[in-house]
Amino acid sequence: MVLAKEGTVRMNSETVGLGDAYDETVHDSIRLTWSGMYAHAAPWNAAFFGTVAPNDGFGDWNVGWDQWRQKSALR
Incomplete structure (x- = not known):
């Protein structure tokens, strides 16, 4: 289920208790859960x-x- 199409979103690992593992702005974000699970573009991982x-x-x-x-x- 898709809850919302949110477009560009800043994702910061500190907000989910993972320390400073990442702090990225991602595009084409689609919210899957209210707790913060998203599907989003990840061109840095294309390989x-x-x-x-x-x-x-x-x-x-x-x-x-x-x-x-x-x-x-x-x-």
């Missing part, structure tokens, strides 16, 4: 997109579109 093994939390962001469609009943 790691799509690298999770399919048996480790398989989801549409883990594989390319062609591979995802091969698993679909609607091929």
Whole structure:
């Protein structure tokens, strides 16, 4: 469920008790929970997109579109 499209948001790890691990302004933010879980753009991490093994939390962001469609009943 999406609670709100919030756009640009400052995320600071100190607000969730993680010390000074990060303090970033992120774009394209979508609030998923009122406690602070978001989906957002992370271009600094692009090299790691799509690298999770399919048996480790398989989801549409883990594989390319062609591979995802091969698993679909609607091929």
